[in-house]
Amino acid sequence: MLSYIFKRLIMLIPLLIGISLISFLVIHLAPGKPTDVQLQLNQKVSLQVRERIEKLYGLDKPIMVQYFSWLKRMVCLDFGVSFIDSRSVSVKIAERIPVTLFISVLSLLLILCIAIPIGVFSAVWEGSFFDQAMTVFVFIGFAMPSFWLALLLMKYFGVTLHWIPVSGLKSIQFDNLSLWGKLLDYGQHLILPISISAFTGLAGLSRYMRTNMINVLQTDYIRTARAKGLSDKKIYFRHALKNALLPVITILGLSLPGLIGGSVITESIFAIPGMGKLFYDSVMARDYPVIMGVLVIGALLTLIGNLIADICYFYADPRIKNGS
Amino acid sequence: MEKLLEVKNLTTCFVQEGREIPLVDDVSFFINKNSVLGFVGESGCGKTMTALSLTGLLPGKNCKIVSGKINFNGQTINQIKEKDLKQIRGKEITYIFQEPSTCLNPVLNIKEQLSEVVQLYCKEISPEQINQFLIKQLELVGIRSPEEKLLSFPHQLSGGEKQRVMIAMSMIPRPALLIADEPTTALDVTIQAQILKLLDKLRQETGVAIMLISHDLNVIAELSDYIAVMYAGQIVEFAKAEQLLSKPLHPYTQGLFECLPKKEHNNQNKLKAIIGEVPKSGNFPTGCRFHPRCPQKFDKCAQAMPALFKPNPDQEVRCWLCSD
Numbered sequence: 199m200l201s202y203i204f205k206r207l208i209m210l211i212p213l214l215i216g217i218s219l220i221s222f223l224v225i226h227l228a229p230g231k232p233t234d235v236q237l238q239l240n241q242k243v244s245l246q247v248r249e250r251i252e253k254l255y256g257l258d259k260p261i262m263v264q265y266f267s268w269l270k271r272m273v274c275l276d277f278g279v280s281f282i283d284s285r286s287v288s289v290k291i292a293e294r295i296p297v298t299l300f301i302s303v304l305s306l307l308l309i310l311c312i313a314i315p316i317g318v319f320s321a322v323w324e325g326s327f328f329d330q331a332m333t334v335f336v337f338i339g340f341a342m343p344s345f346w347l348a349l350l351l352m353k354y355f356g357v358t359l360h361w362i363p364v365s366g367l368k369s370i371q372f373d374n375l376s377l378w379g380k381l382l383d384y385g386q387h388l389i390l391p392i393s394i395s396a397f398t399g400l401a402g403l404s405r406y407m408r409t410n411m412i413n414v415l416q417t418d419y420i421r422t423a424r425a426k427g428l429s430d431k432k433i434y435f436r437h438a439l440k441n442a443l444l445p446v447i448t449i450l451g452l453s454l455p456g457l458i459g460g461s462v463i464t465e466s467i468f469a470i471p472g473m474g475k476l477f478y479d480s481v482m483a484r485d486y487p488v489i490m491g492v493l494v495i496g497a498l499l500t501l502i503g504n505l506i507a508d509i510c511y512f513y514a515d516p517r518i519k520n521g522s
Numbered sequence: 523m524e525k526l527l528e529v530k531n532l533t534t535c536f537v538q539e540g541r542e543i544p545l546v547d548d549v550s551f552f553i554n555k556n557s558v559l560g561f562v563g564e565s566g567c568g569k570t571m572t573a574l575s576l577t578g579l580l581p582g583k584n585c586k587i588v589s590g591k592i593n594f595n596g597q598t599i600n601q602i603k604e605k606d607l608k609q610i611r612g613k614e615i616t617y618i619f620q621e622p623s624t625c626l627n628p629v630l631n632i633k634e635q636l637s638e639v640v641q642l643y644c645k646e647i648s649p650e651q652i653n654q655f656l657i658k659q660l661e662l663v664g665i666r667s668p669e670e671k672l673l674s675f676p677h678q679l680s681g682g683e684k685q686r687v688m689i690a691m692s693m694i695p696r697p698a699l700l701i702a703d704e705p706t707t708a709l710d711v712t713i714q715a716q717i718l719k720l721l722d723k724l725r726q727e728t729g730v731a732i733m734l735i736s737h738d739l740n741v742i743a744e745l746s747d748y749i750a751v752m753y754a755g756q757i758v759e760f761a762k763a764e765q766l767l768s769k770p771l772h773p774y775t776q777g778l779f780e781c782l783p784k785k786e787h788n789n790q791n792k793l794k795a796i797i798g799e800v801p802k803s804g805n806f807p808t809g810c811r812f813h814p815r816c817p818q819k820f821d822k823c824a825q826a827m828p829a830l831f832k833p834n835p836d837q838e839v840r841c842w843l844c845s846d
Contacts, residue, residue, distance in 0.1 A: 325583075416581070418624040425579055425619075426639055426691070427612020436638075440629045516675040517628055 203509065210501050217497040218272070218490070222265050225489055231257065232281040232484040255281060268490065277494075278487035280480075287491040290476065295458060297367060298465070298472035301392055302457040308396040309403055316400070317407025318442070322434055324412060332404070340401030348394050348467045355390065362386045365469040391468045395461055403449060410442040417441075444515055451507025455499035523554040525593075526698055526731050527576070532590035532600075534568075534575045536803065542588060543804035545571040547755040549590075550830075553699065553731050553748070560746030560763070561735040562778065564800050568755040569735045573701045577611035578604065595698065613643050616692035620704035622684035626676035632687055633672045636694065643695035663690040664720060682713035686720070693724060700724075701733045706741055718744050739778050743767055751775045754801055754811040757830070761837035771839045773816045810842065818843060 233251055252258050256267065271278055277287035316336065320329040356364035363369060369383050414420065415438055423437040458473060465474035473492065480488035512518050534546040546568045553559045561569045574580050575587055577599070592600040599610055619625045627635060636656050640647055647655050653672070660668035663686040676684055685705060692700055702721060706714035722745055725732055736742050742749055749766045751759040751774065759772040770776050777796040798815040801807060807814055813823035822842050831844040 418619060418621055419627040421579065421581070422617070422619065422625045422688075422691075423627070425577070425612060425617040427608050427642060428638060429608075432638070437627050437630070441627070444629070515629065516631070517677050 199512070203505070206505050206508075210498075210505075213501060214494070214497060215269070218269070218494055219265060221493045221497075222268065222490060223261065225484075225486060226261050226264070228484070230484050232486060233257070234484065268487075272494070277491040280488050281485045282480075282483050282488075287487050290488060291473070291491055291495065294471060294473045294476045297470060298474065299457060301388060301395070301464075301470070301472065302461075304388075305392045305395040305399065306453060306457065308392065309399050312396070313400050313403035314407050314443075314446075316404040318411050318434070318439060320404070320408045321411030321415060321442075329408075336401040336404050339397040339399075342398065344394055344398045344461075345463050345467050347398070348390065348464065351390055351394065352467075362389060365467075367470055387468075387470075391464050391470060395464050403446070406449065407442065407446065410445055411438060414438045414442045444511070447510045447514060448507050451503040451505075451510070452500070454503030454506070455496045458495065458499055523557065525552045526555045526595065527733075528552040528591075528593040529572075529576070530591045530593070532572070532575060532592065533588045534571055534580065535586060535588045537584050537586065541804075544588075544755050545585070545803050546575060549752075549755075549757050551748075551750050551757060551760055553733060555698070556725065556729045556731055557747040558725065558732045558734055558745045560742035560749040561733065561752060562739055562742045562749060563737065563752035565737055566800050566802075567752045568803075569737075569752050570703055571755075572752070573617070573703050573733065573735055575600075576701065577615050578607050579611070579617075612639070613695045614697055615699045615701065616695060616697040618685070618688045618692050618700065618702045618705045621708050622681055622688050623676070623708070625688060626684055628676055631673055631675050632679075636672075636687070636691055639691055639694045659690045659694055660687070663687075663693070663724075664716070665690075681709050682716065685709060685713075685717055689717075689720065689724070693728065693730070696728065697730055699731045699733065701735070703735045704737070705734070707736065707738070714741070721745065739782060751778070754806055755803060756811065756840060757838075758812065758840045759838065760830075761834075761839075765834065765837050771833060771837065771844055772812075772841050773818045773843070774812050777815075777817075810840070 231252075232255065233248060249258070256264055259267075268278070275288075277291070279286055280290060313336075316332050320332050323329055352364050355361045363386055365387075367384070367387050369375075369387075372380060372383055375383060420433060420438055423433045428437070462474040462478045464470070465472045466478050469475070476488065477492045479485075480492070529552065530550050532546055532549045533544055535542040535544050537543075549568075549572055551559065561572065563569055571580070571585075576592055576594075578587075580586065587600055590600070591598055594610065594614070597610075599607060626632075633653075633656060636659070637652055640652055640655065644655070656672055657668045660671060665671050665683055665686050671679065671683065671687075676687075679687065685708075689705075700721075705721070706717050709717060718741065721732060721734070724730060725745075732745070734742060734745055743763070746763045749759075749761060749763050750757050751766075751772060753774050759766065759770065759775045766775065770779055774796070777794075780794040781796065783793055796815055801811065801814075807824070809822075809824040809826055810816070810819075810828055813819045816823065820842070828840050828842045828845065830838045830840050832838055833844045
């Protein structure tokens with residue numbers, strides 16, 4: 199098992215190099231330069247100043263040279279410094295991760311708690327009113343643009359009803375609040391972003407769960423369970439659910455990068471200082487080192503998430519565990 | 523002989539867009555206590571559907587019993603509530619299916635799958651005694667090193683062992699009727715013989731009656747006291763085993779005998795086959811359903827469906843040749 203994990207980790211290296219090369223090229227091919235925001239709008243800046251700054255950032259060199267010097271630094275785990283505020287990229291990312299992680303984990307938990315029961319009962323009562331109503335419900339969530347829904351809810355709960363603050367993470371008087379007051383304040387700010395990202399994410403998992411469960415319910419071993427005279431509860435939750443849940447491990451593994459990456463749209467709309475917002479802002483400013491940092495972390499987490507899912511299968515599925 | 527199960531005019535249909543397609547058509551038979559009834563016929567002629575109809579195990583909502591009576595131990599079990607049927611299915615009537623590899627739940631070990639039955643039907647056995655009890659049950663069905671096998675998962679057992687586990691599982695509640703649906707089809711020939719011997723031993727020792735379903739006349743001939751031959755959803759011949767084996771009257775039964783390899787077969791005397799295939803449900807020919815493939819057909823066969831005639835007291839045949 200250890201040698202297997204080691205082999206898989208070694209195999210990540212060429213993949214990561216490939217992914218980073220493509221991302222690097224694509225970003226540099228995009229129109230606009232990092233210097234535009236700082237310099238172009240300012241009429242007083244002369245061409246010489248501009249060239250000097252480009253030279254300072256190494257932007258005058260051929261793109262492959264730029265890539266290799268970036269790669270060389272990456273190998274030493276040096277993400278470089280931001281073009282915009284000259285702060286270290288790793289520090290910038292590290293300070294954004296907790297907020298995003300908190301939001302993503304909560305919304306993922308919410309999705310799991312709602313989507314799995316929806317999927318399971320839709321399969322058990324396949325074709326019933328519940329099944330059809332849930333299909334409509336989750337697809338509304340899937341099809342609705344999250345920014346639009348977010349704006350509507352902000353307008354209603356924030357502006358019309360004044361129940362919750364419209365944006366940001368903390369209120370102005372946050373520092374003067376008691377511990378419970380602080381928690382409540384966070385809660386009020388986060389309830390909308392979390393519910394919206396959960397609602398829009400329900401469809402995938404619940405439909406997946408429904409299909410799995412329907413397939414499992416048609417298997418021979420479920421017929422055996424019924425022939426044994428077991429109660430419906432035992433048939434569905436002991437015999438069927440265990441089998442139907444196994445493939446969900448893959449989905450969870452693949453959601454790992456999303457946990458750290460956050461949602462660009464939700465965070466931008468609610469002005470939450472998380473990873474999604476950082477990525478959005480750095481793309482707008484063509485802040486190459488930050489963009490590359492976020493992308494590489496995303497890619498690494500995707501690959502590691504996959505690996506973790508495979509390892510979890512090994513422990514969850516007796517056929518793999520005892521078969522090897 | 524006392525009748526354990528008596529089925530009268532059972533018709534099971536698949537309902538599609540309001541149309542009823544018969545899978546089992548007006549089938550009547552009986553099983554005596556502690557005896558073996560063999561069901562033989564080609565694949566797709568309704569043997570399994572008949573077996574599943576008996577305890578309401580039909581797959582999906584589209585399959586249902588349309589008419590007929592199933593009498594078990596003096597109770598009409600196709601007209602009782604699902605709750606009461608559950609007292610019979612799994613306890614009084616148990617099943618073994620064709621594919622032992624898909625009929626056991628892959629993520630539960632043998633002990634977990636067997637104990638469920640013990641907990642339901644053998645309440646006198648305390649949790650501490652379960653291990654000992656299960657080991658004894660596995661020994662009874664001829665499993666070697668049962669202690670070790672008890673903690674195995676299905677994929678770690680051979681096909682024969684899995685089928686033995688299925689048999690142990692179905693015998694634990696001490697049923698009155700064991701329905702064995704193609705119990706040997708998926709197994710090696712040597713294992714087949716062992717499993718048949720085991721079934722016969724269990725019948726003698728426990729007094730269980732067996733409904734043995736197979737497409738293989740040899741398997742049926744081995745154990746049966748009565749034999750029912752099915753074709754296209756109907757029973758075409760039902761007789762005492764000695765009678766049917768020594769003097770089959772229906773051309774289809776005769777055809778099945780001719781399909782068996784015999785010692786005297788050589789190049790001059792090639793193995794015969796019944797030409798054509800079983801018609802699909804809902805697409806049955808008019809008149810006798812076998813007439814398009816029958817070597818002895820005459821005009822009347824295509825015009826009217828023969829009733830079950832009784833040329834001998836112990837033999838019923840659905841063929842115009844036996845009408846007088």
